Amino acid sequence: MxxxxxxxxxxxxxxxxxxxxxxxxxxxxxxxxxxxxxxxxxxxxxxxxxxxxxxxxxxxxxxxxxxxxxxxxxxxxxxxxxxxxxxxxxxxxxxxxxxxxxxMSNLRGVIVDADRRQVTAQAGCKLGDVDRETQLFGLATPLGFISKTGIAGLTLGGGFGYLTRRFGWAVDNLLEVEIVTADGQVRRANSEENADLFWAIRGAGHNFGIVTSFTYRLHEVGPTVYGGLIAWPAARAEEVLATYRELTATASPELTVFQVLMRAPPAPFVPPEAHGERICAFAVCYTGDLDTVEDALTPIRALGDPVVDMLQPLPYAQLQSSLDDTEPTGHHYYWKTEFASELTPEFQATVAELAAECPIPGGQLVLAHIGGAINDRADDDGAIGNRDVRFVYGAAGMWEPDNPNAAEFRQWVKDAGTRLQSFSTGGNYINFQTAEDGEERVRATYGANYDRLLELKQTYDPDNVFRVNRNIHPQARAERP
Structure with missing residues (x-):
C-alpha cells in the first residue's frame, strides 16, 4: 500500500x-x-x-x-x-x-438465554439474525419491521416495530451494552454501571461510541402470529382512513397496524388489473391469542372487498421479513417524517390529498401506529424522549438510480413534508432524519433531554470523534427558556 x-x-x-x-x-x-x-x-x-x-x-x-x-x-x-x-x-x-x-458486518454472533429471557447480539447483526435465533424459543424483542436493517443503528436511535405497542421502544428493552468510547476504552453500560452513558445510548447512542454488543429483554411472541397486507382501492380512501382512525383509538396493544397509501406493485399477490393503481393498504401484526384474532380484526374485515388480502397465520420471523422486497438495496430513498400524538380528520385529509397527487411511482404516505407502552414511561426515561407520541408518519420517496425525474421527486417529498409538519408534535424519529437535517432538527428531536445529552457528549466525546451521525456537537449551546 x-x-x-x-x-x-x-x-x-x-x-x-x-x-x-x-x-x-x-x-x-x-x-x-x-x-x-x-x-x-x-x-x-x-x-x-x-x-x-x-x-x-x-x-x-x-x-x-x-x-x-x-x-x-x-x-x-x-x-x-x-x-x-x-x-x-x-x-x-x-x-x-x-x-x-x-x-461491523463481520460481528454477527447471537446468544439467547431463554431461561433469563435475554439475548445478546453483536453489532453487525441484522434484525433477521436476532429474530431467527430468539424465535427458536418463541421469544422476541421489539426491533424494526425490515429484516435487513442493522440492529445497531436502529437501537441507538430508539427503534420501533410491530412489537412497540406492547413492549416499547427497542431501547426500552435494552439491558446492557459493551461500548468502545472515543478514548479507546471498553466500557459496560447498564442501569447500574456507567448509568449516565447508558441513559444517553438509549436514543442518542450514535454520538457516544461504538457499541460492540447489545443485550435485550425478550418477551413471549410467536412463533406463529397473524398478519400480512390487506388493501383497498384509493377511491375508498376516506372510508379506509376513518376506519384506521377509529381502530387505532381502541386497538389492544397486541394489534399493530401500519397504514400505507401507495401504488400497487406488480407482484404476484396483486391482481393484474390493479398493478400501478393507487391503493390504501394496512400492514397488520397481531401477537395476541390467535383464537381472538377475528374479534380484533372486526373493523378491518368490516370494510369488505379488499383488492389484496394476505392476512393469515404465519411465523413471526416471516412477517418481519415480508416487506423486505418493497425496499430494494441501491434504489434512491428520500423521506420527510414527523411524530404525531393523534389523528384528526384534517390531518388524514391532507395525507389522502398528498397520496392522490404523488408523482412518484414508488412513493408512499405512511402512518405507523406505535402508541402504547412507550407512553407509559417518563419523558426522561432514556434519551429517546417523545413519550407523548402515538404515530410516526411521513412522505417516503423511492426511485431507481438515474431516474430523469429524480429532482422533481425529491422536491415533491420536501414540499409534502412541509405540508405535513404542521400536524407534528414537534419531535422527530432520529433514525429517519436525512443528511440535510441540521442541529436545530436534532435539538427539537430530543427536546428537554438535549441539555443533558450535551453535557454527556462533552464528557465522553469532547473532540467529537463520533460526528458522522445526527450530531450533538460538544461545543453547541442549548437553548434555554
Missing part, C-alpha cells in the same frame, strides 16, 4: 505514510481495505443508493480489540470516522467520505 490521503474531522486532508497505515494493519485481525482492493466495493455498499460516499479506508473488525485499534487510530490521526452496521440509515451515516469507515 502506498501513502494514503484521508479527510480529517475538520474537513481538511492528511496524508499518512505507507508505514503508518501498515502499522495499523498489523494491529488488526480483520481486513483493512482501500479503494480498488477485493471486498472494498461490497464493504461500502449501503441501502440508500442516493448516498454517494467513498471512504479512504475501511476496517472490518473481527472483535472488540479491532474496534479499539480503529478508534485509537482515528483519534490519534484526527480522522473523520463513521460506523457501518447494517448500512440501512436513510441519511447514509454509515460512510465517511474520504475518511475511515469501521464496518
Amino acid at each position: 502506498t501513502q494514503t490521503t484521508l479527510v480529517t474531522r475538520s474537513g481538511s486532508t492528511i496524508t499518512l505514510p505507507a508505514e503508518t497505515v501498515e502499522s495499523f494493519r498489523q494491529q488488526l485481525r480483520g481486513p483493512l481495505l482501500a479503494p480498488g482492493e477485493p471486498g472494498f466495493d461490497d464493504a461500502i455498499r449501503i441501502w440508500n443508493g442516493m448516498v454517494e460516499k467513498t471512504p479512504a479506508l475501511v476496517v472490518q473488525p473481527t472483535g472488540t480489540a479491532d474496534v479499539v485499534a480503529a478508534v485509537n487510530f482515528a483519534r490519534e490521526n484526527d480522522l473523520l470516522v463513521s460506523v457501518k452496521g447494517g448500512g440501512h440509515n436513510i441519511g447514509g451515516t454509515a460512510l465517511a467520505d474520504g475518511g475511515l469507515t469501521i464496518d
Whole structure:
C-alpha cells in the first residue's frame, strides 16, 4: 500500500505514510481495505443508493480489540470516522467520505438465554439474525419491521416495530451494552454501571461510541402470529382512513397496524388489473391469542372487498421479513417524517390529498401506529424522549438510480413534508432524519433531554470523534427558556 490521503474531522486532508497505515494493519485481525482492493466495493455498499460516499479506508473488525485499534487510530490521526452496521440509515451515516469507515458486518454472533429471557447480539447483526435465533424459543424483542436493517443503528436511535405497542421502544428493552468510547476504552453500560452513558445510548447512542454488543429483554411472541397486507382501492380512501382512525383509538396493544397509501406493485399477490393503481393498504401484526384474532380484526374485515388480502397465520420471523422486497438495496430513498400524538380528520385529509397527487411511482404516505407502552414511561426515561407520541408518519420517496425525474421527486417529498409538519408534535424519529437535517432538527428531536445529552457528549466525546451521525456537537449551546 502506498501513502494514503484521508479527510480529517475538520474537513481538511492528511496524508499518512505507507508505514503508518501498515502499522495499523498489523494491529488488526480483520481486513483493512482501500479503494480498488477485493471486498472494498461490497464493504461500502449501503441501502440508500442516493448516498454517494467513498471512504479512504475501511476496517472490518473481527472483535472488540479491532474496534479499539480503529478508534485509537482515528483519534490519534484526527480522522473523520463513521460506523457501518447494517448500512440501512436513510441519511447514509454509515460512510465517511474520504475518511475511515469501521464496518461491523463481520460481528454477527447471537446468544439467547431463554431461561433469563435475554439475548445478546453483536453489532453487525441484522434484525433477521436476532429474530431467527430468539424465535427458536418463541421469544422476541421489539426491533424494526425490515429484516435487513442493522440492529445497531436502529437501537441507538430508539427503534420501533410491530412489537412497540406492547413492549416499547427497542431501547426500552435494552439491558446492557459493551461500548468502545472515543478514548479507546471498553466500557459496560447498564442501569447500574456507567448509568449516565447508558441513559444517553438509549436514543442518542450514535454520538457516544461504538457499541460492540447489545443485550435485550425478550418477551413471549410467536412463533406463529397473524398478519400480512390487506388493501383497498384509493377511491375508498376516506372510508379506509376513518376506519384506521377509529381502530387505532381502541386497538389492544397486541394489534399493530401500519397504514400505507401507495401504488400497487406488480407482484404476484396483486391482481393484474390493479398493478400501478393507487391503493390504501394496512400492514397488520397481531401477537395476541390467535383464537381472538377475528374479534380484533372486526373493523378491518368490516370494510369488505379488499383488492389484496394476505392476512393469515404465519411465523413471526416471516412477517418481519415480508416487506423486505418493497425496499430494494441501491434504489434512491428520500423521506420527510414527523411524530404525531393523534389523528384528526384534517390531518388524514391532507395525507389522502398528498397520496392522490404523488408523482412518484414508488412513493408512499405512511402512518405507523406505535402508541402504547412507550407512553407509559417518563419523558426522561432514556434519551429517546417523545413519550407523548402515538404515530410516526411521513412522505417516503423511492426511485431507481438515474431516474430523469429524480429532482422533481425529491422536491415533491420536501414540499409534502412541509405540508405535513404542521400536524407534528414537534419531535422527530432520529433514525429517519436525512443528511440535510441540521442541529436545530436534532435539538427539537430530543427536546428537554438535549441539555443533558450535551453535557454527556462533552464528557465522553469532547473532540467529537463520533460526528458522522445526527450530531450533538460538544461545543453547541442549548437553548434555554
